[in-house]
Amino acid sequence: MEQLFNINLNKIPISSKKEEINRKKNLELFLDGGFPNRKDENWKFTDLNLIIKKNFKKINNNFDFSFERKIDLINEFEHNNIIMVNGLYQSSDLKFEEKEKVKIESLKSLDESISQSSNNLYCLNKALSIGGFYLEIKDNYKCKRPIIIYNYFTSNLDNKIINNSNKIKLNQNSELNLIEYNINEKSKFIKNTFEIVEINDNSILKSISIQKTKSDGYFYKNISGSQGYNSSYQNFILSSGLKFNKIELDINLNKENSNSYVLSGLCLGKDEHQEIKTRVNHLAPNCKSYQKIKNVLENNSNGVYQGKIFVKDIAQKTDAYQLSKALILNDQAEFNAKPELEIYADDVKCSHGSTSGSIDQDAIHYLMTRGIEQSVAKKLLINGFLNEIFENIPEEKLKSFLEKSIEEQTDGI
Numbered sequence: 191m192e193q194l195f196n197i198n199l200n201k202i203p204i205s206s207k208k209e210e211i212n213r214k215k216n217l218e219l220f221l222d223g224g225f226p227n228r229k230d231e232n233w234k235f236t237d238l239n240l241i242i243k244k245n246f247k248k249i250n251n252n253f254d255f256s257f258e259r260k261i262d263l264i265n266e267f268e269h270n271n272i273i274m275v276n277g278l279y280q281s282s283d284l285k286f287e288e289k290e291k292v293k294i295e296s297l298k299s300l301d302e303s304i305s306q307s308s309n310n311l312y313c314l315n316k317a318l319s320i321g322g323f324y325l326e327i328k329d330n331y332k333c334k335r336p337i338i339i340y341n342y343f344t345s346n347l348d349n350k351i352i353n354n355s356n357k358i359k360l361n362q363n364s365e366l367n368l369i370e371y372n373i374n375e376k377s378k379f380i381k382n383t384f385e386i387v388e389i390n391d392n393s394i395l396k397s398i399s400i401q402k403t404k405s406d407g408y409f410y411k412n413i414s415g416s417q418g419y420n421s422s423y424q425n426f427i428l429s430s431g432l433k434f435n436k437i438e439l440d441i442n443l444n445k446e447n448s449n450s451y452v453l454s455g456l457c458l459g460k461d462e463h464q465e466i467k468t469r470v471n472h473l474a475p476n477c478k479s480y481q482k483i484k485n486v487l488e489n490n491s492n493g494v495y496q497g498k499i500f501v502k503d504i505a506q507k508t509d510a511y512q513l514s515k516a517l518i519l520n521d522q523a524e525f526n527a528k529p530e531l532e533i534y535a536d537d538v539k540c541s542h543g544s545t546s547g548s549i550d551q552d553a554i555h556y557l558m559t560r561g562i563e564q565s566v567a568k569k570l571l572i573n574g575f576l577n578e579i580f581e582n583i584p585e586e587k588l589k590s591f592l593e594k595s596i597e598e599q600t601d602g603i
Contacts, residue, residue, distance in 0.1 A: 194243065194248065202251070220317060232438075241408070249350070251353075261342055269336045270286055274322075277354035278320060286335040292337075294324070315354075319384075347378075356384075356385040357387075359387075359390075384411075385413045390418040391445070399425075405431060408432070409435045411436070412440075428576075442473055455486075456483075457576065457599045458493055463492040463493075468481055472500065478508075485514070488518075493524070497514070503534040507537060516544075580592045
């Protein structure tokens with residue numbers, strides 16, 4: 191593993207001797223274990239170690255943070271913005287909000303101690319994290335417009351690794367629509383992100399993740415969420431165009447009447463590998479979780495969904511639903527699913543399932559009899575399959591923008 195890495199800790203601002211020692215120790219822990227492989231149950235369908243070794247001869251963290259190009263902002267609807275470049279916080283414009291109600295600043299690290307986690311990628315992140323952002327919404331404040339995080343990655347990142355850390359906090363009785371918008375120039379690089387999300391009592395976070403451009407990026411993101419009383423955390427994930435992408439969500443419903451939604455649409459092209467892994471922990475009574483994962487796969491692509499619903503013995507009246515669906519467009523594509531239920535309460539309503547199949551040829555034929563070309567009919571069915579994940583978004587301009595994004599991602603299929 192050491193032969194693969196050319197890591198220079200001097201490229202990271204370090205403020206104390208203790209921090210330096212801890213970073214070195216975390217790096218040693220990672221190098222001892224390496225990238226995850228199929229021996230790890232959490233990576234049962236994905237050998238990241240093999241993927242990295244096949245695609246990278248040398249990995250380093252020596253890159254330039256300077257950035258002068260102007261980023262093209264979305265103009266379909268009004269929004270605030272946060273600009274991130276190569277994982278680092280650059281600037282923000284929260285012009286639609288009350289300044290004292292929204293806090294945004296650079297975050298150096300989630301935690302600078304020595305990792306106790308069995309996740310080797312967390313050890314790597316703690317060793318090499320260059321920073322990220324901290325976003326906080328104050329008590330009793332509902333954001334007037336969405337905040338878009340523009341994650342821009344430059345063209346000089348070949349064989350580089352970016353490790354960053356973010357934290358999002360909603361205080362009591364607050365609300366935020368947050369959109370993560372990834373824009374990649376043509377580079378082959380690795381991004382390893384850990385994020386903490388804290389949603390306090392009676393607060394609502396609607397989080398939307400969009401991969402805008404195709405690239406040779408290899409992305410991993412781990413989201414750890416905690417929810418208070420009567421809170422809501424809604425995740426919408428739309429991803430396409432990365433060579434590798436794995437998103438892990440571990441969400442704790444800590445207090446009564448909280449709910450969590452994870453809705454994902456993945457559209458995988460040639461040689462792409464993408465995975466969604468969820469764990470929703472029902473730790474209090476009268477909570478609800480809903481997960482629906484949709485995949486469209488073609489041309490040697492590989493899609494994975496691993497989902498677990500855990501219900502503690504005191505979490506009576508739990509309502510939990512989990513479903514994955516895959517639309518497989520040719521024989522070279524592959525989809526694997528592992529839905530799980532672990533239930534210790536007896537008064538619950540829980541279900542899970544997984545289905546996969548090819549496109550409905552009868553539906554194609556029907557549309558063709560109405561004068562629609564075969565390629566257009568195919569795309570209409572694919573878009574309809576994916577658009578379902580956005581049907582509960584009430585903001586029409588935002589919903590229209592997301593549907594347009596799906597159309598762009600399915601072009602060429």
